[in-house]
Amino acid sequence: MNRREFVRTAGGVAGGTAALSASGAAAAQEGGNESGGGGGGGTPDFGGFLDGVGNFDGSVTDATGQDSATVEVGVQANGGAYGFGPPAIHVDNGATVQWEWTGEGGGHNVVSDGDGPLDSDTYSESGVHYEQTFEEDGIYPYVCEPHQSLGMKGAVVVGTDYATAGGDGEGSVETLAPEEAGVPIQPHFVGIATGLAIIVSLIFTFFTLKYGESPHTSGGND
The missing domain is CATH 2.60.40.420 (Cupredoxins -  blue copper proteins)
Incomplete structure (x- = not known):
């Protein structure tokens, strides 16, 4: 493998890892918008049913x-x-x-x-x-x-699935952590992608200084 192919391969790996990190983040965000479980979230909407009840002060x-x-x-x-x-x-x-x-x-x-x-x-x-x-x-x-x-x-x-005041009436919404949403923890991917990007940049600089050309300059050995 010549230097241009090596750089092209390393750059592809870095780009693929960065794309995987981005897709993981998107998946976590999508998963975190699912409604349901875990402790409820928001004030129950009684639809005015308890208005006027003498000992109801709005708290549950x-x-x-x-x-x-x-x-x-x-x-x-x-x-x-x-x-x-x-x-x-x-x-x-x-x-x-x-x-x-x-x-x-x-x-x-x-x-x-x-x-x-x-x-x-x-x-x-x-x-x-x-x-x-x-x-x-x-x-x-x-x-x-x-x-x-x-x-x-x-x-x-x-439970946790009930109409909430100011909500859409379909229940509470829980934000899931990335690992709970079924995706890897993104900082790992971000760190890997950043490291590969730095390596690729160093390779570019090395070949440019040593050989006086960019690895992407036409005319190099294939």
Whole structure:
């Protein structure tokens, strides 16, 4: 192999490595825009359902990482013992929520607002009378039917795929690290490409100074 072929080969390797690094970066960026998993991200969008609920201040109680969580039924809110406490709670997919009646405010129940899995009987005595295990991500709004008009409402946020305020309503977005997106860590490729580029530049300089010509000058030995 003559010097011109050697330089051409080295330059091709450097260019190919740089292109691979760029494609890896693009793949990581594309992978990082996938929606789904891992801890959720963003404020749940309740669509105004909890507006006017006396004990809802916009915050959601975080009960993720727990197998079960408890919501009290008949806490002080909305002018009496007509609230769920907390009114909004976030649990993992597969977690169980238990509703514990305080025994205050008369008879209460827990019923999904619209379609949904929640449908308890009405109880007035204290104790845990109802529970539900959630196995699908989303937001589950519910009411106490006897006191719905007073603002006795609540919501359970489940998992990571749920509508977020200011989002597109399709769930939270997680940014993945390059290795999690299935591509190599790019700094390795960038370093290799940079090193090869420096070597090629040195070769050009060496041949130019020693032979008085650029390796790409026509007329050299093939």
